[in-house]
Structures are given as C-alpha cells and as structure tokens.
Amino acid sequence: MQNLTVLGTGVLGSQIIFQAAYSDKQVVAYDLNDEILGNLPARWEYLKPRYLAEVPGATPEKLAAAVGRIRASSDLADALVDADIVIEAVPERLDIKQSTWEQVGKLAPEKTNFCTNSSTLLPSDIAPFTGRPEKFLALHFANEVWSKNTGEVMGHPGTDPAVFEAVAQFAAEIGMVPIRIHKEQPGYVLNSLLVPFLNASAKLVVNKVASFEDIDKTWRIATGAPVGPFQIYDIVGMMTPYNLGKDSDDADMREFAEFVKREYIDKGWLGKGAGRGFYDYGGQ
Template structure:
C-alpha cells in the first residue's frame, strides 16, 4: 500500500500524513477547504522541528523529502482516486464520520481499503456507511506518532482477515508497532486506559480541587510519570476532549467542555501544536 490518502489535517491527521511520507509513502492530504490546507506548510515546519528533536537520524534532507511526497487537495474525488488505503481522521462525531464515509464510498476505487482513526467509536457503527464493510476497520495512532508509535488495528465482525493483516503490515511499514485488537472495544487498549485518567484530571479541575499545573505536578512527582493529564490534553489538542465531553452523561464533563470552548478553543488556545493550551509554549 504505497498510495495513502488521509482525510482530515488536524493535529493527528497531519501527524499521520507526515509520518507516512517520512516512511516513504506517497500521501494525499485532504481537508474540506483550501483555507485549511494553506496552513499545512506551517504545520510541516512544526513537525520537522519535532522530528529533529526526537529522532536522531532525521536530517533536513529526509524531512524535505517527506514534505515533497505530500500533496494537498480539497477535492475529495481527486484525493482518493488512486488510493490503496484511506485513513479518516475527521472530528470525533459519529454522524460526521458516517457522512464522510458515505461520500468517500461514492468516489473511491474498488481496490481501496478504508480505515478510521476514531479514538472511541466502534468500526461496526461506521462500517454500513462505507459500501465495503469487509474492507473497513480501525487503525488508531497515539499522539506524537513519531515517538509514541503504536498502531492499534481493530476490525469489526465483518472485516476480512486478509485486510486486517494488510493494514497491520502497513502500520509496521510506517514505523508503528502494530497492536492487534482481538475484538471491538471502545477506546481500544490505549484510550480504555487513558480516557478515565484524563477525565479524573478534568473533574478535579472543574470541581475546583486544584489547578491544572498542580494536578500535573502531583501526578508526575508521585508516580514518576513524564506528563500529567493536562500536559496530555495539550498534546492531544482541545477539539477531541471537547467533542468527547460536550454530550457526556456526566454534568461535570459537560461543564469541562464548556470551559474548553469558552476559555481555550474560542481564544485559539488549541493545544501544544498551536503554541498554547493549558500551558503557553510560545
């Protein structure tokens, strides 16, 4: 699978694009309008700096070659026309993902395998909208994919076993450690562990127990962990926890979503990639 299309160029979508291109894949970056795509060169510069910092052999030549293998377009049919694999990284809402795959199914070649990077949704809830459920599954990445390089591969009951293994092989080819998930689980392995931890931090903050920096400090000092929940929120970016929290059954988490929207998202404080989130990275 040499020809990759990634749908969505946000925090994680852009990382999947860049990591795949860095590993030698030809990548099409798709988003809904040219205004979004015009911001990508700035994003590539941010990622190039991160690779230089974290990867010993990430030379300027290799990084420039990765950027050269990326093509951006807001034309969906053009984006998917030659794709061997399409990875969807659109906002974490079931209706948006279902509508996206319906549109893709109408224009993608028969050969193309479909994968969602959804953090919490089940592939079986999306598969009927793809037009090819046997070629659809989830491939989930952790944030900062070049460094925290797991690729969780999770099918649904209708996923073809050969397709599953092809996607696991693709994950390995782009530098991921493939984690084969044996049955559907909201949140896979990673987020099944991570989300309750992040929610606990959010609840301490919303209830006025402690400030984010002190919550992070407590966790890091007491456990030796490299990051606390709010540092992780900044890496993930504000949009994903906002979408996950705004319709929660828990009123505290709904209040957390309101705080994210009012005090961070509306001010452009979208997380580490934007230079500011709970912490200022300028």
C-alpha cells in the same frame, strides 16, 4: 500499499500525513477547503524540528523529501483517485464519520482499504456506511506519532482477516508498532486506559479540588510519569475533549467542555501544536 489518502488535516491527521510521507509513502492530504489546507506548510515547519530532535537519523534532507511526497486536495474524488488505503481523521462524531465514509465508499477505487482513526467509536457503527464493510477497520494512532508510535488495529466482525493483516503490515511500514486488537472495544487499549484518567483530572478542575498545574505535578512526582494529564490534553488538542464532553451524559464533563471552549478554544489556545493550551509553549 504505497498510496495513502488522509481525510482531515488537524493535529493528528497532519501527523499521520507527515509520518507516512517520511516513511516513503505517497500521501494525499484531503480537507474541506483550500483555506484549511493552506495551514499545512506551517504544520510541517512545526514538525520538522521535532523530528530532528526526537527521531534517530532524521535530517533536513529527509524531511524536505517527505514534504515533497505530500499533495494537498480539497476535491474528494481527486484525493481518492489512486488510493491504496484511506485513513480518516475527521472530528470525533459518529454522524460526521458516517457521512464521510458514505461519500468515500462511492468514490474510492475497488482496491482501496478503509481505516478510521477514531479514538472512541466502534468500526461496526461506521462500516455499513462504507458500502464495503469487509475492507473497513480502525487504525488508531497515539498523538505525537513519530515517538508514541503505537498503531492499534481493530476490525469488526465483518472485516476480512486479510485486510486486517495488510493494515497491520502498513502500520509497521510507516514506523508504528502494530497492536492487534482481537475484539471490538470502545476506546481500544490506549483510550480504555487514558480516557478515564483524563476525565478524572477534568473533574478535579471542574470541582475546584486543585489547579491543573498541581494535578500535573502530583501525577509526575508520585508516579514518575514524564507528563501529567493536562500536558496530555495539550498534546491531544482542545477540540477533542470539547467534542467528547459537550454532549456527555456526565454534567461535570459537559461543564469541562464549556470551560475548555470559553477559556482556551475561543482564545485560539488549541494545544501544544498551536503554541498554547493549558500551558504556554512560546508560540512553537
């Protein structure tokens, strides 16, 4: 599978686009309008120094070649015209994902394999909307894909085993370590571990138990971890905890979502990729 289309060019979508292009794939970056797509050159300029510092063998020439393998389009039919594989990275809401895949299923070539990058939703809740559920599964990336390079591959009961293995192979080809998940699990492996941890940290802040800086400091010192939970929130980006928390059954998580919106999102402090989230990254 050489031709990839990525639906959604936010923090993680743009990382998937760049990583696949760096790995010699031809990539179409799709988003809703040209104004959104106009932000992509700035994302590439943010990612280039990260690759130079953190990816062995990265050179300015290789990074420039990667950018040359990326084409942007706000026309969905055009974006899908020659896709071997589609990875969807739209907002983490079931209704948005279902409606997106309903459109994709009508427009994509018969050859195309379909993947969602959803971090919490089950493939079986989306697959019927694609019109070809046997070709649909999840391929979930961790944030900062060039270094935290797991690719969680999770099908649903109707996924064709050959498609499952082809997607696992594709993940390896773009530098991921395929993690084969044998049974549908909300949160897969990574987020089954990570989300309760981040929720616990959010509740400590909401209930004014400690500052986010001291919560991070406690975790780093006591466990030897390189980053604390609020540094992870900054890597993930503020829109994810907001979207997950605003309609939660848990009052603390709803309050945390409103806190994140009021104190960070409304100020344009969207996380590390935007130069500021809980922490100030100096405009990088």
